[in-house]
Amino acid sequence: MKLSGVRFEGPWGHCVLLIAFMTFTVWYALDSGHASKGIRDVLLIGPVAVLALILCAGIFFKEAIQLRVRIVRQRTHEKKTAVDFQQEYGVATAMILMAVYVALMPLIGFDTATFLFCLTLLVIQGSRKIWVLITFPAIITFLSILSMEEVLSVPTPTLIMGKFFG
Amino acid sequence: MVDGAALAAAFGFLFHSLEAWIVVPIGLLIGLLFGTLPGLSVTIAMAIFLPFSLLMDFTSAILFLTAIFTGGGFGGAVPAILVNVPGTPSAVATTFDGYPMAKAGRHNEALGIALVASSVGVALSYIVLLVLIEPVAKFVLRLGPPELFFIAAWGILLIAALSQDAFLKGVISGLIGILVGTIGMTANGTVRGTFGSMYLLDGFPSTPVVIGLFAASELFLLVKSQYIIQDKALRKVSLGDIFSGFMAGFRYMGVILRGSAIGTLIGIVPGIGSAISNLVSYAYTRSRDPDKESYGRGNPKGVVAAESANSSSEGGSMVTLLALGLPGGGNTAVMLGAFAMHNVVPGTRFIADHKDVVYAIVLGNFAQAVLLILIGLPFLRLAVSVIKVPLKFLLPTILILTVLGSYALVGNMMGPITLTGAAILGAILKKYNYSVVAMVIGVLLGSMMEGELVRSWQMGGRDLMILFQRPLSLTFFIGIVATITWSFGSEPLKRMFRNWRQRGSARAD
Numbered sequence: 165m166k167l168s169g170v171r172f173e174g175p176w177g178h179c180v181l182l183i184a185f186m187t188f189t190v191w192y193a194l195d196s197g198h199a200s201k202g203i204r205d206v207l208l209i210g211p212v213a214v215l216a217l218i219l220c221a222g223i224f225f226k227e228a229i230q231l232r233v234r235i236v237r238q239r240t241h242e243k244k245t246a247v248d249f250q251q252e253y254g255v256a257t258a259m260i261l262m263a264v265y266v267a268l269m270p271l272i273g274f275d276t277a278t279f280l281f282c283l284t285l286l287v288i289q290g291s292r293k294i295w296v297l298i299t300f301p302a303i304i305t306f307l308s309i310l311s312m313e314e315v316l317s318v319p320t321p322t323l324i325m326g327k328f329f330g
Numbered sequence: 331m332v333d334g335a336a337l338a339a340a341f342g343f344l345f346h347s348l349e350a351w352i353v354v355p356i357g358l359l360i361g362l363l364f365g366t367l368p369g370l371s372v373t374i375a376m377a378i379f380l381p382f383s384l385l386m387d388f389t390s391a392i393l394f395l396t397a398i399f400t401g402g403g404f405g406g407a408v409p410a411i412l413v414n415v416p417g418t419p420s421a422v423a424t425t426f427d428g429y430p431m432a433k434a435g436r437h438n439e440a441l442g443i444a445l446v447a448s449s450v451g452v453a454l455s456y457i458v459l460l461v462l463i464e465p466v467a468k469f470v471l472r473l474g475p476p477e478l479f480f481i482a483a484w485g486i487l488l489i490a491a492l493s494q495d496a497f498l499k500g501v502i503s504g505l506i507g508i509l510v511g512t513i514g515m516t517a518n519g520t521v522r523g524t525f526g527s528m529y530l531l532d533g534f535p536s537t538p539v540v541i542g543l544f545a546a547s548e549l550f551l552l553v554k555s556q557y558i559i560q561d562k563a564l565r566k567v568s569l570g571d572i573f574s575g576f577m578a579g580f581r582y583m584g585v586i587l588r589g590s591a592i593g594t595l596i597g598i599v600p601g602i603g604s605a606i607s608n609l610v611s612y613a614y615t616r617s618r619d620p621d622k623e624s625y626g627r628g629n630p631k632g633v634v635a636a637e638s639a640n641s642s643s644e645g646g647s648m649v650t651l652l653a654l655g656l657p658g659g660g661n662t663a664v665m666l667g668a669f670a671m672h673n674v675v676p677g678t679r680f681i682a683d684h685k686d687v688v689y690a691i692v693l694g695n696f697a698q699a700v701l702l703i704l705i706g707l708p709f710l711r712l713a714v715s716v717i718k719v720p721l722k723f724l725l726p727t728i729l730i731l732t733v734l735g736s737y738a739l740v741g742n743m744m745g746p747i748t749l750t751g752a753a754i755l756g757a758i759l760k761k762y763n764y765s766v767v768a769m770v771i772g773v774l775l776g777s778m779m780e781g782e783l784v785r786s787w788q789m790g791g792r793d794l795m796i797l798f799q800r801p802l803s804l805t806f807f808i809g810i811v812a813t814i815t816w817s818f819g820s821e822p823l824k825r826m827f828r829n830w831r832q833r834g835s836a837r838a839d
Contacts, residue, residue: 178762185506192509196522205520207787208780209512216505219498254553259754262729266746274734282726289553289722304727308734316378318738 173232182224189216250290257288273323274312278305333685340689343389344697350390354698357397358705364398365405365417366713367731371537372402372418374739376664380671388672389687393694395668396644399661400698403641404448404706408713411440411633413558413728415549419540419774420640422767423612427625427632434628435559437717438568441710442575443630445703447586447637453699454590454638455597455645459652460692463681466649470598475785476797480806481599482775482782485606487813488613489768500765507772510534512780529744538736538745539773542752543759543766550757552725558717565718569711576707582634585615589638596639597646606774607646609767611639645695652676652688 193206193213200206265281272280282301291297305325312320344350357379364375375398383391406421411428424444431440458466473481486508490500513523514533524530552558559565579586589611596607615635616625625632644661651662655677669676681688716724736745759766783794790796798804 181758181762181764185502188506189509192513192523196512196520199520199522201518201520204518204784204787205516205522208776208783209509209522212505212508216502216509219502219505223498223502251554255550255757258550258553259757262733262750262753266733266743266750269733269737269746270743274737278730278734282730285553285726285729286722289725291722300723301726304730308730312734312738316374316738318741320734320737 169236171234171236173234174230175227176231179224179227179231182220182227186217186220186224189213189220250288254288258285261285261288270321273326274320275305275309275322275325278308333689336685337689337693339686340693343686343690344693349386350393350694353386353390353394354397354694355701355705357394358401358698358701359709361398361401361403362405362408362706362709363401365402365421366408367417367735371739372399372405373661373664375402376661380664380667383668384671388674389690389694391668391672392665392691393698395665396648396691396695397698397701399644399665400448400452400641400695400702401705403452403644404445404637404702406640407444407448407633407637408441408710409728411444412437412714412716413549413552413724414544415541415728415732416544419537419770420608420643421636422540422544422770423608423636424633424640425544426612426636427627427629428636430626430628431630431633432717433559435561435563435565436575436628437559437714438566438571439575439578440630440633441714442572442577443579443582443633444637445572445706445710446576446579447582447589447634448641449699449702449706450583450586451590451593451638451641452644452702453696454587455594455642456648456692456695456699457645458594459645459649460689463649463653463688466598466653470650470654472802473599474800474803475782475789476800476803477806478599479779479782479786479797480803480810482779484806484810484813485610485775486768486771487810489609489771490765491613491813491816496763496765499763500768503759503765504768504772507769507774508776508779509772510539510769511773511776514777517781529742533777534748534773535736535740535745536774537739538749539752540770541732541736542749543756543770549725549729550753552721555721557721558724567711567714567718569707572707572710572714576703578630579634582631585631585634586638588615589635590642593639593642594646594649597643598649599646606771607643608636608640609771611635648691648695652691653681655680 190213193209196206196209261281261284265277268277268280271277279301282304283297286297286300309320309322309325312318360375360379361372365372376395379398380395383394386394402418403420406416406418407424407428408417410416410421410424411432414425414429416422416425428440428444431437486504487501490497490504511533513530515521515524515531521531557565592611592614593607596610612625612632612635615631616622619625619629619631621629647662650656651665653676655666655675666676674680733746733749736749737743739745740748756766759769786796787794790799796803798807
């Protein structure tokens with residue numbers, strides 16, 4: 165399949181990271197300055213922020229001269245196998261999955277979110293047997309929530325298992 | 331320096347009943363378990379079991395809590411070595427060489443070496459406590475805000491200097507970490523960087539930050555693998571190999587002694603703690619070794635340096651607690667709670683009036699070092715079995731434990747949110763060769779550094795020149811300058827020296 169596209173070459177990711185650092189530093193320094201009741205609240209933050217900005221800017225300008233944007237005339241698509249997906253996108257997927265898990269925990273209950281997270285990770289890592297996909301997440305969820313409630317005495321918002329705890 | 335009569339009385343304390351000898355092994359097991367589980371911490375374990383110490387006499391209570399401390403100090407090495415996730419913040423440097431050893435099938439050896447380094451480290455630090463508690467206490471009193479500020483700054487720079495070819499990136503990581511570490515409410519009520527959230531008034535919780543940043547890239551990277559050790563032939567669990575590793579650890583006594591000295595010294599300084607000592611010991615050991623390139627690739631000395639320092643910082647922190655009544659960190663703060671529950675006030679008066687109790691605590695901890703070996707070896711035999719478990723089962727379990735553990739630690743969703751954010755940030759930092767360690771140290775010490783700097787400014791009459799006017803703080807400042815100079819200048823200096831020698835040889839010919 166032929167497509168027109170744009171290819172970004174060079175340390176774009178690194179430059180984005182440096183911009184993020186600089187943005188955070190400027191925002192935090194301004195927030196601290198705005199909130200401060202005197203010099204003592206910015207005594208460390210001020211010089212640290214200035215030094216961080218100088219260093220980040222120095223590295224940014226050194227990297228930015230290597231950035232390139234190329235127009236790509238055609239691209240071909242390859243069919244991705246399950247193994248390819250695990251190798252190429254497994255890391256990014258796991259990161260997104262963890263973020264979704266944490267976001268869902270207070271919404272659908274720790275037990276449900278934990279079960280779904282465990283199940284999805286098993287699938288990403290190539291597990292296909294139904295009994296494993298149901299049993300293992302169920303055991304892990306049960307044991308971990310039980311430990312939280314009974315051993316550590318930490319009240320845990322749950323959807324289903326809460327009925328079993330006092 | 332050692333009072334013979336008090337020492338004899340201490341033996342009487344320990345042997346007049348079996349109570350201490352029952353609670354210490356239990357404490358070691360609890361510490362090992364909590365230290366091994368990432369996301370949980372030794373401080374949680376000590377806090378959970380603190381009420382039980384009310385049922386014991388004072389000496390047994392302190393020995394029980396220090397046993398948890400000792401067990402946890404070593405327990406953190408187990409996941410650090412096997413899955414590159416430090417079980418506790420004090421096991422971070424253990425991952426640098428422990429995990430490469432595990433990937434090469436030398437996991438049994440690595441754990442055995444870590445055990446001997448931990449046990450000897452604990453024993454040596456309590457020797458310092460026994461012999462030097464009073465002079466050390468006097469030295470600690472000389473460390474004021476300017477000295478503590480420079481010690482923290484020097485620690486961050488030393489860590490950044492570890493990544494020689496990315497020193498500036500390491501400094502940036504440390505600086506960003508310091509900024510993150512100061513988020514929250516200051517002592518005078520100023521709220522900074524909290525996004526209006528009350529959950530950030532105390533700043534980001536430190537243990538989820540540490541576990542998240544370090545667990546990040548390796549746990550996510552493990553999604554691509556089937557087992558921790560790919561070669562099936564190397565995936566063996568052997569108590570014999572663990573014991574061989576344990577015996578082999580004694581070959582590195584020089585590194586153990588140095589690491590123990592560094593850990594004890596840093597443990598003595600309030601507020602710094604074992605999370606820093608293992609990194610400083612690692613950095614120093616690597617800098618002294620002619621074979622620097624082997625570090626980070628499975629050099630046993632890296633494991634020894636880290637473990638001996640993190641375990642020996644326990645004895646150092648007990649010096650400050652007993653002699654000055656100052657908790658060095660979360661663990662000793664819990665122990666201070668035990669003192670309060672038994673109506674005991676630590677400090678110079680306590681040492682003068684109850685030297686026999688102090689010696690009983692020291693002797694009990696010597697025994698703990700031996701018991702750690704006896705209990706640790708079979709514990710390791712079980713723990714190492716984890717390498718036979720396929721990662722598709724292990725990885726979700728570890729991730730879930732860290733997330734739920736961080737929730738238990740913090741008590742609200744801030745724990746898991748911080749952990750996840752730190753995990754993603756850690757993966758990105760490692761991708762672009764930024765020092766995760768320097769950022770962690772910055773986060774851990776940022777608030778403390780600010781406090782010491784403000785106090786220095788107040789001591790100097792609103793002038794910071796006091797930082798350079800005290801002999802000790804000036805010494806630490808010179809150390810900082812030397813570290814920066816060495817990090818930038820070592821290669822050009824070496825080249826200049828080589829050229830000078832070559833010119834000299836050419837003239838001689």
